[in-house]
Amino acid sequence: MGSSFDKPGAGPAFCPLCRRESSEHITLGCGHIFCKRCLGELWRGLCSGPCYCPECNFELLQIPELRDTDEASTSAESHTRWPFGQHPLANKFTKKNLGKRKRSSDTFEQNSGGYRLGTGSSNNNSSTASDASDETPAKKAKETSSGTSSTRNTHCMPSTADSRPDNLKEDGEPHVIVIDSSDDAWHNTSAVLCHYCSSREKRAAVKTCLVCGASMCPEHLRVHLESPVFQSHPLVDAVDDVSPWRCLEHQEMNRIYCCDCEVCVCTVCTVIGLHKEHACISLKEAEKKLRAELKCKMKKLQTKEGAISDQLKKLTEKKRSVQENLESVRANVVQQYKAMKEALELEEQQALLCVTQEQNKVHGSVDAHLGTLNKALKTIQGTFEPLLKLADAQGASQLQDQAFIMEYKKITEGLNSMPDSVEKLESVEEVNQGRLDCLQDWTDERLSDVIISMPHRDPFRLLYGCSPSLDPDTAHPKLALSSENMLVEYTDVIQDYPDLESRFSIFPQVLGTTALSQGRHYWEVEVTVNEGRWKVGVSDQHIGRKGQKDNCRLGFYPNSWCLVCEKGKVEALHNKETWPVCATGLQKVGLFLDFEEGSLSFYSVGEGGSLSLMYSFQHAFSEPLYPALAASKAQLSICDLFVRPITD
Structure with missing residues (x-):
């Protein structure tokens, strides 16, 4: 397809690549003629030979001189280059619309x-x-x-x-x-x-x-x-x-796949380059292999997708089940309190009826007396007026002698016949104060039975209750823990504990497993007052573990607060300072930690669940706190707040 001339360079020549006539052309060794511009673009980036004729694939050991190409690029026929990705037809020729080379047929x-x-x-x-x-x-x-x-x-x-x-x-x-x-x-x-x-x-x-x-x-x-x-x-x-x-090192096309490095390389790289003696395969084999791996990965992803979908279904079902359960509990609570409200309203009506009956009884007696007295008052007022006229009459209207006597007798006979209403009145019915006192006692008793009064353990444990476990990795070697890590007991036998940095080495103390932070928390500890020495409180994680220094002792370390009992005497202890506490009949200590208000309160828990405040620390807690216990010849047990008591 290339053109040939007897005198190369004489006159314009037709280039088979750009299909245009050009005066700037060059004749290759095989006889084919091309314009310098096309060959310059075709062999751009090649520093040295060999290169090949675009028509007959004739091998040229050296690249021909194409310097004029740079000058030609400034002419009207030169290529105008646009920045990459900014040509006017970028969105017209998409991957979907472009084709591959056709066959010869x-x-x-x-x-x-x-x-x-x-x-x-x-x-x-x-x-x-x-x-x-x-x-x-x-x-x-x-x-x-x-x-x-x-x-x-x-x-x-x-x-x-x-x-x-x-x-x-x-x-x-x-x-x-x-x-x-x-x-x-x-x-x-x-x-x-x-x-x-x-x-x-x-x-x-x-x-x-x-x-x-x-x-x-x-x-x-x-x-x-x-x-x-x-x-x-x-x-x-x-x-x-x-x-x-292309290979950046050898400027050759990448035709080989290095399995060791997982990259495409040129043939030279596998012979004398960095990938020599590496496991290499052809790109077609690599594509086939990677497609097979892709299918395996897709299957694994599908398996994971199925597992995740199943787990999502399970969690969704669990959420629905929990929601139904809670809705049932919520409906039961609403129903119970509705019944309580109805019962209280009925009792209120009965109590008010008692007051109304007492009111009607007393008011009826008073009203009867008022009617009698009002009638007598009217009679007296009706008689007094004629007497006043008789006494004040003068001149011609004044009665004389016998007429006056007869009129006076007539009026006085009426007065003498009137009964003495005040003297004959019976005593007014009085309010039965004893009955009202009984009513007051009954309402007070019902108030204590029905109303949840504060402080009481129920709102604390239901809203903020927790049952912290003890951390065996912090327990002193002479403290034995139960299997549930809820009970600690001092023993003279050294426990087989591993020597850890977190373990107390001198003082018989132990911390909780989980730190408490933010919000409000309530838990209870069973204690004995007449035996040994114990401490119940909280501390942050920086309390010392080794040695006999004060920063290792609960209540002496500045960021620790506790209730301490020794020989039956109970005191509040913080930063070496103590405050006396009245704890008569102490059997269970309730701790209420309030990060919002900045307080730590110790309560004595009574038999019926009533709480008696023993002492309260006020402090702006800045770090999470761990429940902390210390026991010397004593036993302490953290209570499970949500276990129902066993009834006969």
Whole structure:
């Protein structure tokens, strides 16, 4: 396909690569002529030979002088380079629309105003494989440019389903797609430019040859697709940099896979390079192997996905079950308190009825007396007025002698016949105070039975209760712990404990397993007052463990607070200071640690669950605190707050 002249360099020559006439051309040793620009782009990056003729694969030991290429690049026919990923057709030629190289039997067919790559038997209008091979690239280019406007704006390329640099799909059939290259598409600024297009065309490349290192638009890609010389050149989607496919050390294509390093390398690397004597395989074998590993990993992921899905189902079901259980408990609590409210309302009505009855009894007696007295008062007032007139009468209206006597007698007889209402009144009914006192006693008794009064252990243990366990790694060797680590007892027998940095070596003390921080916490410890010496309290994790210094003793160490009992005497102890505590009949100590209010309170727990405050420390706790116990010839036990008592 290359042109040859008797006088190389005389006049313009036709370059088979760019299909243009150029005065800047060069004749290779095999006789083929190419423009310097195309050869410069084709062999760009090669420092030394050998290089090969693009037409006949003739080996050139040295790269020809192509210095004029740099000067030609400044001319009107030179390539205009866009920054990588900013050409106008970046979004037009996607991986989905780009194709692989067609087979030699593929032909072009004109359909709907565009060119479509097909096979010789696609339809009656398509040419045979032999006809397609007889056509010269110049003729095809002419046919392409002589079509309609839609023909010029539509380029046909084989499509690809993956980014493998193979020329054909595994089934050997080319996948055809029509690529739109209308004028509006060139306004996009994110594509790689074709190395062979002039600066005026500014076409986007759709494929890059890994051997040549050149990116080509659909028009210039035809040479790579049709010429047998380029059949062995792998193509990939257009990229601006082919260095990922080349060995940076030897500038050769990566054709080998190093299993030891898990990278693609060139052949030279496996012979004299860093990967010499490494286990190497071909890229095709590596792909097959890695695809098999990929399937295994996908199966493992599917297995994990199934396990996670099962666990999600279990947790979701558990959440639903817990929710149903709690809803049942909540409904039961609401029902119980509703019944309690109804019972209290009924008792309230009965108590108020007692008061109402007493009120009606007394008020009835008083009202009867008031009626009698009001009637007598009216009678007196009705008699007093005639007497007043008789006494005050003067002149003609004044009665004389016998008339006055008769009238006076008449009025006085009425007065004498009136009963003495006040003297004959019976005593008024009094309020039965004894009955009301009994009512008050009954309501007080019901108040103590029904109302949850504070302080009481129930709200503490239900809202803030915990049952901390003791840490065996901190226990002094003479402290024996129960199997549940809830009971500690002093013993003269040295326990077989490992020697740890966290263990108390001198003072018989032990800390809890879990630190308490934030919020409120309540727990109880059973104690004995008349035996031995013990301490119940809290401390942070920095309390000393080895030696006899004060920073190792509970209550002496500044960040520790406790209740101490020795010979029946109970005291509050902090930072070597003590405060007396009244603890008559002490059997169980309740500790309430409140980080929000900054307080540590010690309560004496009574038989019925009542709490009596013995002492309270006020302090802004800044670090988590551990429950702490000390026992010398004594036994202490942390209570399980949620175990129901055994009843006969």
